[in-house]
Every structure is written in C-alpha cells, then in structure tokens.
Amino acid sequence: MSIEAQTLHRETFILNLGPQHPATHGVLRIKLTLDGEYIEDAEPVIGYGHRMHEKMGENRTYAKFLPNTGRMDYVAAMFNTHGYVCAVERLAGITVPERAEFIRVITAELNRVASHLLWVGAFLIDLGGFTPLLYTFDDREQILDLLEAVTGARLTFCYYRFGGVCNDIDDDFIAGTRKFIAHLRSRMPMYHALITKNIIFRRRCEGIGPISAENCRKYGATGPVIRGSGVAYDVRKAEPYSIYPRLDFNVPVYGQGDCMARYLVRMDEIVESLRIVEQALDRLPGGPVMAEKVPRILKPPKGDCYFNVESARGSFGVRVVSDGTDKAYRMKLRSPCFSNLSLFQECSRGMLLADALALLGTLDLVIPDIDR
Amino acid sequence: MWNYLKEIFSGGYSLLVGMWITLRHTFRRPVTVQYPYESLKMPARYRGHIQLVFDAATGQPKCVACMACARACPSNCISLEGHKPEGATRRVVSKYTLDFTSCSLCGLCVESCSFDALEFSKDYNLAATKKDEYVMDLMKQAQGKQEK
Numbered sequence: 001m002s003i004e005a006q007t008l009h010r011e012t013f014i015l016n017l018g019p020q021h022p023a024t025h026g027v028l029r030i031k032l033t034l035d036g037e038y039i040e041d042a043e044p045v046i047g048y049g050h051r052m053h054e055k056m057g058e059n060r061t062y063a064k065f066l067p068n069t070g071r072m073d074y075v076a077a078m079f080n081t082h083g084y085v086c087a088v089e090r091l092a093g094i095t096v097p098e099r100a101e102f103i104r105v106i107t108a109e110l111n112r113v114a115s116h117l118l119w120v121g122a123f124l125i126d127l128g129g130f131t132p133l134l135y136t137f138d139d140r141e142q143i144l145d146l147l148e149a150v151t152g153a154r155l156t157f158c159y160y161r162f163g164g165v166c167n168d169i170d171d172d173f174i175a176g177t178r179k180f181i182a183h184l185r186s187r188m189p190m191y192h193a194l195i196t197k198n199i200i201f202r203r204r205c206e207g208i209g210p211i212s213a214e215n216c217r218k219y220g221a222t223g224p225v226i227r228g229s230g231v232a233y234d235v236r237k238a239e240p241y242s243i244y245p246r247l248d249f250n251v252p253v254y255g256q257g258d259c260m261a262r263y264l265v266r267m268d269e270i271v272e273s274l275r276i277v278e279q280a281l282d283r284l285p286g287g288p289v290m291a292e293k294v295p296r297i298l299k300p301p302k303g304d305c306y307f308n309v310e311s312a313r314g315s316f317g318v319r320v321v322s323d324g325t326d327k328a329y330r331m332k333l334r335s336p337c338f339s340n341l342s343l344f345q346e347c348s349r350g351m352l353l354a355d356a357l358a359l360l361g362t363l364d365l366v367i368p369d370i371d372r
Numbered sequence: 373m374w375n376y377l378k379e380i381f382s383g384g385y386s387l388l389v390g391m392w393i394t395l396r397h398t399f400r401r402p403v404t405v406q407y408p409y410e411s412l413k414m415p416a417r418y419r420g421h422i423q424l425v426f427d428a429a430t431g432q433p434k435c436v437a438c439m440a441c442a443r444a445c446p447s448n449c450i451s452l453e454g455h456k457p458e459g460a461t462r463r464v465v466s467k468y469t470l471d472f473t474s475c476s477l478c479g480l481c482v483e484s485c486s487f488d489a490l491e492f493s494k495d496y497n498l499a500a501t502k503k504d505e506y507v508m509d510l511m512k513q514a515q516g517k518q519e520k
C-alpha cells in the first residue's frame with residue numbers, strides 16, 4: 001500500500017456524543033473517533049454530574065447521609081438506601097424486625113420493576129420507537145403511585161432507616177400491589193408481541209453489541225449485563241442478604257451476550273420480581289417496622305464494613321469505615337453503572353455508530369450514578 | 373428464496389401486530405390528568421415543604437423551639453428562634469424560617485420533632501420567579517392559613 005493510500009484509509013474524525021445529546025440519557029459525553037460510520041475508539045468522559053457523595057458521607061452524621069443515597073441512582077433509589085442502611089446496621093449491630101425486612105424487599109423489588117420498565121421505554125427511544133415508552137410509563141406510574149403513598153416521594157424515596165423503615169405499609173398498599181401484579185402480568189404478553197417479536201427490534205438487537213463474559217469480568221460489569229453474557233451472578237443469590245434466601249425466585253440468564261439477551265434478562269426479571277413481591281406479601285408478618293432503641297445520633301463502634309446489594313443495574317456496594325464517632329471515616333460507594341460503562345470502550349470498537357448506541361442503551365446507565 | 377419470503381411475511385406480520393396493539397390503545401381512556409384544569413390530590417404521606425402545626429386550643433404553634441429539627445436537617449435550611457415568656461411553662465417559637473432552595477424534602481426534620489409540631493404541606497404548586505420567595509417564613513405562612 002502506498003503511503004497515500006494508508007493515510008487515506010486512516011482518515012478519521014472526532015465526534016462528540018453528548019454531554020447534551022438525546023441519545024445519552026443525561027450528561028454523559030463520549031468522545032468518538034469515527035472512521036466513516038464505524039467506531040475506532042469511544043472514550044467516555046464522565047464527571048459532569050459529580051457531587052462528591054462519598055465526601056459528603058464523611059462529613060455528616062450517618063442519618064444525614066440518607067437523603068443522599070436516593071440521589072445517586074435516582075431511577076432505583078431504594079437499592080442505594082438499602083445498601084447503605086444495611087452496611088451501617090451491620091457496623092452498629094442493629095437487628096431489623098422481620099416485618100421491616102419484608103417491606104424493604106417488597107418496595108425494593110417494586111422499584112426494580114419500575115426501573116426496568118423505564119429502561120425498556122428509554123431503550124426503545126434509543127432505537128427509534130416512541131410508542132412503547134408511553135405504555136411502560138403508564139405501568140411504571142402505577143408503581144410510583146403505590147410507592148408514593150407509602151414513602152411520600154416518587155423518586156427520591158428516602159424510606160429506609162437504620163433499624164427498619166419509616167412508615168408501615170397499609171392495607172391499601174397491599175391491595176393495590178396485588179392488583180398491580182395481576183395487571184402487569186396481563187400486560188407482559190402485550191409487551192412481547194409489541195416489542196420482542198417486532199422484526200425491526202429483533203434486527204436492531206440480535207447479534208448486536210456482543211459482550212463476552214470475559215469482558216464483563218475484566219471490567220467488573222454486573223447485573224443484567226453479566227447475566228446477558230451467560231454468567232449467573234446475582235448478589236441476591238451469591239451473597240444473600242435480607243430475606244432473599246427464604247424466597248423462591250430464579251435468576252434469568254441468557255448466553256448470547258448481545259443486546260437481545262440483555263433485553264430478555266430484564267423482561268424476565270420483571271416477572272421474577274413480581275413473583276418475589278407476591279411471595280413476600282403472602283408471608284408478610286406482623287410486628288413493628290422499626291428496631292427499638294436505635295439512638296438518634298448513631299455512633300457505630302470502630303470497624304470496617306462492606307455491603308453489597310443487587311440493584312436494578314448490578315451490584316451496588318457501600319463500604320463504611322467507622323472510627324467510633326458520629327461521622328463515617330471513609331465512605332466508598334461502588335456504583336454498578338460505572339463498571340458497566342467501562343466496558344463500552346473496548347466492546348464498541350469496530351461497531352456501527354447506530355449499533356453502538358443500542359449497546360450503550362442496554363447497559364442501562366444512570367449518569368448521576370456513574371459520577372456520584 | 374423460500375426463507376426470504378417467509379421472513380418478509382413473518383416480519384410484516386409482526387409489524388401489523390404492533391400496529392393492532394397501538395390501535396387498541398388509541399381507544400382506551402387516557403391515563404393522564406390535564407394538569408392546570410385538573411390536579412391530583414396528594415397522598416397523606418406526601419412530602420411537600422414543611423409547615424408548623426398549630427394547637428387548635430390555643431391557636432399557637434405547638435413548636436417549643438427545641439432546635440431538634442434544625443440539628444437533624446442535613447442541608448441546614450431551618451433557622452428558628454424561641455423565647456420563654458414570663459410565667460409560661462414552656463418556650464415558644466418566635467421566628468421560624470425555612471430556606472426551601474436547599475431543602476431536599478427528606479423528612480428528617482419532621483421525624484426528629486418529638487412534639488408533633490411539624491408537618492408536610494400538600495402544596496406542590498411552588499413555582500416562583502425570585503429566589504427570595506423560597507425563603508419561607510413559616511410563622512407567617514401558618515398564620516395566613518389559619519385566618520383563611
């Protein structure tokens with residue numbers, strides 16, 4: 001090849017995807033080096049939504065950090081709070097009443113369903129289909145109404161407390177949830193007919209954006225991403241917490257590793273989460289929802305604790321180091337989205353731009369969760 | 373060739389199914405609320421901005437200015453003053469300001485109050501044109517409500 005031909009071939013250009021771009025769901029910027037429509041390199045640039053949550057956790061009392069937890073992954077805020085309260089409870093040696101554990105699982109799983117429904121709608125917008133978003137939001141709204149009646153907020157719930165939850169659930173909530181479970185189950189065939197079987201959707205997803213299990217391990221991807229690559233890793237099974245060991249549910253795994261697999265994992269998880277909620281409602285014990293004698297200003301003994309929960313996007317971990325005072329000495333928040341995004345650079349190499357956006361969509365990124 | 377035709381047929385069918393679903397949805401009742409004309413009632417636990425609770429018997433705020441709420445607030449948006457009138461058994465609040473610009477509606481203040489003197493407002497139409505409008509004098513606000 002002559003030098004001229006070589007340079008001609010290597011002619012690339014740089015395209016900024018984001019930070020304000022409809023396809024990136026938030027302030028994520030991706031610096032794309034494109035060769036025509038093919039991606040040579042995709043470098044995620046993050047930090048636009050950085051609010052120093054970790055540092056804030058270190059300069060305020062434990063209870064005052066609670067509202068912060070809902071503002072990282074605001075689409076699935078319950079899980080962040082769950083991870084945080086569990087870490088502090090373990091440090092401080094607080095036992096949570098049985099009923100509160102059940103309520104936590106019920107609300108968290110409802111939140112997972114809401115998060116996945118939002119993802120389906122947003123992902124289809126990425127692919128160019130607008131209508132399904134309206135249907136998924138219709139269903140998601142019903143969950144938010146249920147959760148709002150219990151927690152008082154629609155997104156940033158701030159519902160869990162050290163030692164339990166701040167409000168008990170009432171009969172209206174239980175009846176409403178049961179009604180909703182039946183309703184969403186009846187809607188699932190509609191979603192599959194409308195989306196899963198749709199030829200355009202299939203063509204945009206099947207075989208597109210494969211992520212190998214090896215890459216998932218390398219970058220620490222978790223949640224539906226790793227389960228779509230054939231690895232049955234779910235914190236709820238791998239390191240069971242709360243009442244999950246007592247509940248009967250499956251972990252959906254698909255081996256293809258493509259966008260379709262990740263989509264199917266999430267669709268199946270909606271059904272599994274509904275099963276979990278139903279079982280938890282059936283077995284809901286009575287009793288208090290707050291542990292007794294939790295001091296208002298918590299001072300856990302010196303120690304170091306890491307707690308992992310399975311959030312809607314993967315494993316969310318909180319590490320709290322206590323030096324015996326009322327503030328944490330170190331607070332480390334491991335967000336699933338950060339790890340899930342990390343593999344994008346390697347996996348998108350050589351892909352078509354439009355396909356890479358589908359891949360980006362299936363990673364289910366919440367940007368403030370990446371930046372924290 | 374046969375496969376090709378089959379794919380066109382099944383693909384076209386899947387599109388028709390989708391359109392049929394959308395068509396059916398067209399005749400459903402709308403789920404949205406036409407906001408300025410109708411509005412939703414907030415659930416009992418809805419966390420709006422905070423407001424003082426008044427004692428029905430005395431017409432005075434129940435607050436005893438113990439500062440627990442101000443200490444519990446993660447965003448330091450509550451400032452209040454209180455004094456003890458002569459001959460009274462408890463302190464009374466004389467000034468209670470909420471800086472709503474930094475309030476995160478977390479509810480920790482309401483939980484921390486042992487006198488049931490704080491509650492959430494159900495008002496969510498809180499648009500304003502000036503920042504100062506969000507520095508709320510809760511004493512005045514509550515009095516205004518009482519007079520109504």
Ligand code: SF4
Pocket residue numbers: 434435436437438439440441442452465484485486487488489490
């Ligand atoms: S905690 Fe209650 S009584 Fe104490 S200052 Fe606040 S509102 Fe008043």
Ligand code: SF4
Pocket residue numbers: 422444445446447448449450470474475476477478479480481482
């Ligand atoms: S709701 Fe939270 S942020 Fe707002 S005033 Fe109360 S404690 Fe402070």
